[in-house]
Amino acid sequence: MENTLIDKTFRDSNGKIVLGEIPNPPLILWIVASLLTLVFTTGKINTLLDILANGALFTWAWLELFQGVNYFRRALGLGVLIGLIAYQLQ
Structure with missing residues (x-):
């Protein structure tokens, strides 16, 4: 298989095209904590859940940026990291 930019962007080390994967623990924690902030809308619990x-x-995002399986996943990590920082700076 040729090692073109398209291959590096969308294929993993096994040659499979990877755009999404099963969520890993940090992503699952983010989903659960974000949903719980909708239940606990005020107070210290909301603040704790938001920080979490x-x-x-x-x-x-950090793990995707530095350990992503292909360039697409690394770019996704970078985009989420930049978006998260920009959102927090508002």
Whole structure:
């Protein structure tokens, strides 16, 4: 198989095209914590859940950026990381 830019962008080390994967623990934690912030809308629990959700999403984006299986996944991690930081700076 040729090692073209398209291959590097969308294929993993086994040659399979990878756009999405089963969510890993940080992503699952972000989903659960984000949903719980809709239930606990005020107070210290909401603040804790918000911090937990942002930390989990940051961790997921960081892992994708540096350990993603292809360039697409790494770019996705970078985009989420930039978006998360921009959102927090508002």
